[in-house]
Amino acid sequence: MSVDSVCHAGFHHGLRQPDQILTMRLGHCPPAIDWERFDAWLAEKLAIPIQRTVAGGASGHEATRLMGRILQVAAALQYAAHIPVFEPGRILSCDADPAQEGAWIFRVAVAQVDFMAADLTSLAYNTATTLVLEVAADLARFADPEALYRQLQEHLMQPLERALPAGKSSIHLLRTAHERGIPWRHLGHCVFLLGWGRHALRTRLGKVETDALLGAHAAQHKFMAAQWMRQMGLPAPEHRLVADEAGALGAAEQLGWPLVVKPADRDRGEGVTVDVGSDIELRRAFQHALGFSEQILVERPAPGVCHRVLVVRGRVLYTVRRQPVSVEGDGRRTVVECIRDANARRQSIPLWDRPPPYPSDAPACAALDRAGLTMSSIPAPGTWAPLRPIESTEWGGRDEDFSAALHADNAAIAIQAASLFGLDVAGVDIISPDITRPWHENGAVINEVNAAPSLGASQSSLETLPALMALLVAGDGRIPIEAVVGAGTAWHKARARQAHWAAQGRACYVTSHAATEDAGGNPMPLAVSGLFARCMALLMNRHVEALILLVQTDELLETGLPVDRLDRVERIPDEPVSLRSTHPLAAREATDRLHQFLLAAAKIEI
Template sequence: MIIDSVNHAGFHNGLRQPDQVLTIRLEHCPSTIDWKAFDAWLSEKLAIVLQARVEEAALDNQAIRLTWRILQIAAGLQRAARIPVFEPGRILSCRPDADKPGAWLGVVAVPRLDFIPAQSTYLAYNWAISLVLEMAAASELPPRPEALYLQLEERVLQPLRAALPAGKSSIHMLRTAQDRGVPWRHLGDCVFQLGWGKHALRIRRSKVETDSLIGAETAQHKFLAAQWMRQAGLPVPDHYLVLDEAGALQAAQNLGGPLVLKPVDRDRGEGVTVDVASLAAVSDAFRYAAQFSKQVLVERVIPGVCHRLLVVRGQVLYTVKRQPIAVEGDGRMTVAQCIEAANERQKDMPVWDRPPPYPLDDLARDALGRAGLTMSSVLGKGHWAPLRRIESTQWGGLDVDYSTTLHADNVAIAVRAAALFGLDIAGVDIISPDITRPWHENGAAINEVNLAPLLGASQSSLDTLHALMGRLMDGDGRIPLGVVVGAQNAAIRARALQQQWIAKGHACYVTSHQETVEPGGGIMPLAAQGLFARSMALLMNKDVGALILVAHTDELLDTGLPVDRFDLAERVAGELVAIGAGGGTASERTDKLASLLGCTSMLIGLHASA
């Protein structure tokens, strides 16, 4: 269990994320552990592939080996809850507990997110400790730990998701940023800043701050969005907006069938009924849609299949044909047996990684009937039995990539639609009988323009995340950063560096714990106290093209560093003013901060000749 913690505001222990230090107690360590079997079980059953410690092969210390696995399981549980923890952390020390024979104390540095309650972090690590000790001591590891999955889902993952309801897209965006070396930080309310200063970009899920607010609101209202597109010369289906059942019936008579009825302002396929072919069915479909919205769209069906085109800043990155969820035959089993077998196979996956279950219900029977099949049909391998009429996030589906065969005219209307609403990231849905042919040749139409499309849900999406990040960010999103440590001469050196960086074309700012100097030499008032707070304020400022910190005090030893690395770190003569809570003399704390920053020495001023 966790018995102590030390939080830093920034970077302190060499991680790529801001960190905190935890002290954990292992009440007992099993004397014999089959590490190969244990690690294989973690990989297969918890989807946690362990990172190797360089020195582990030479270690004969069960406590350290267990602690290293605890860190990785805790990080994995947080990722499963979509909390962006991309590195396990570091073991700082591990020693026997002098107060409790047989127990061990581990001091570890682990990633920390701003605005995440401490108890949420402790929940993940305490469960990881219990899980590792229990499984390591077990005589036999469970081959299908369904009870454990459900326990983790209910008691760990759901509370963690409640602490940070960031959504699925966020963790894919942030992992890609991490892989590309783009710095990021949680600003609260599931908003993350990518990059620093002039390169900063704030995101929430797959929304970006550069999206038009007016366009985003309009795109989410299906009727108004269609009016915009129709006026802009883009193809959309014919439809009516209705408020009651009588209006729906009249619209159906005006349009003729078949029809689609859907709520005007919902997504994920909620409340949608397709292929409505009778007035009785119209009434049923209206009542269903009205459960989700006060306004309902009655729309003439466009022949074809829905295709999702992801548009990012004027470029289509991928196109998938969105087919409904289906099961593949094997030449022996009935459709019902194939569904049961598919759901049984999913039980080998952690519950948090499972796609929606294959349905065995009336909607599935209806979809099968429309395809000329029943639950008793036997299909050969390569033949598929559809279990829904349409693909949706709620039900899942099958995505077939058409990125390389998409017709250029269809690319053009997707890009125009995203630009019409001012969306830098948009999921444009085109219904077409053949997306490889131009829309004006086969009657295709734009069904929806989706704000904040789900990212990472298909292999096509995963494969284009780096291209997406490349279109959003300028390089790695970093600006030149420097720090000068020392007494009053540090400010002199920092101002000299500022002029050098300005001469190179950077809008360079200099800040100490109490004063911030603009590129023009003026003093910039900031309602922020201390070097760390002032640095963070400037990293959020899009006027800042470069930044130099002046460390006159030892504050950063207690707060941690505001960034993971500096391009330049120098130390000049003189000792820091000791204001921190840590022990040691001023000279020792100056040496410690210089070491943390990796400073080179540059003696200037009174001690230059010493």
């Protein structure tokens, strides 16, 4: 397989993501493929439901049907590694290989993510090709896919994740944007741009750029955050910041037992020990926390359970009670049998999506003991046997939705806490014995305010992502973008369209490959050249409310469009565009071809 050289990630072939061209060769097709069983295997073992239209349907020849599945598997594996590839691509051509009978050469257009190395793209599609051919040839060999999972994890998923460690929050946000038709681009270093011009918003790992930097820094440090909240009259934990074991023991004398010991500046439950009830346990908990931070909190536990309240721009979107990892009883099986069966079910999940196994170790026995259970207990139907004292990223957990039951006073302090730290997206953790009752009646406290809450981690979070996106990005995040094709007098037409948008109160900018004018018609120097690069620069400019592209060269035939669609295309009659010296077409042919390309982008019949 080879990847055509591209200078920019542009839109060429009607995909909703920037695309690139791959040349792929199938040297052979396994005989007599049972497509129904093969597709069922992909759905069951890799969680990839096959779209028959992409895969060539029943009418396509074997090679086309295989290539359709290769494209879908490659896209799905990249997505599973948190690479934002949301569509499988398109087969552009399929030709018999003149060098070998039975071999086929395909040209395909597939999604290209900015700043992803070409060798990793090749790795994804070569891996998918090998996987599809081997499984199709001998399905029985992969009845137990565990060895395949481990091979894919080591040789594909981990390299992809290292190349773009965007994380789950980013992939869920981008998927929501894609489904809502909101344009996005990768700006590098896991920073993504949502929307264009005046609607543009940058985000990274669950953070949005409109979050206050100082507030996010303060929220990250639990001791400082509690000080801020107390000064605002919000309920906060009672704790002491200590630097050594002697300080921890002194804090215990002041606060009393039991205690919670945790790092002051870490998230996700890292380094936390609960139910500390003696000097020995305190020393052990202090050393455990010290492995994560030099700043340790010794804290009096608040009554109740932690509840995550997601606040987005002053609105509560959901509330979940965060329970520790547990197994559900059925009145027949012991706890250890429930653990065994639950782990067996998890083994069928692909390795990269598989949660940690349910534990049956000493901490699990201790958590059961606190609940009045043992490994030999038989929990009643519908009851849960806890295997850890609290929910954490390391151990996992389960969420119970309390969105409809959240008391208005508790919602109010969550919103106030997010506002205090200047966070547009905040995960406010309230420890309460009953979140349906006001915080001032039952001793509830705000335990933490998280500046980069995990998005899409629970069903409640997934279901509210469209509402979250609507609060972050206006409409579909787009601005009107038009193209005027032609040479000399095309500038007059472009300025006339600029005046049209100005009359509607929109700041409209105009750019060609060589010059850019702002909404007032003033020259706007830019440190980039070419129509593609100038358009990209303006899409990042929040002063831009509409944009006219003055197409005077055939550059876009090579780079592709910088946007996935145009709102309007107009051609100045009898004015061919100027040619780039490397392009072989004559002036009139180039203009005609370019015009047709732009009309297709505007979804106008040619």
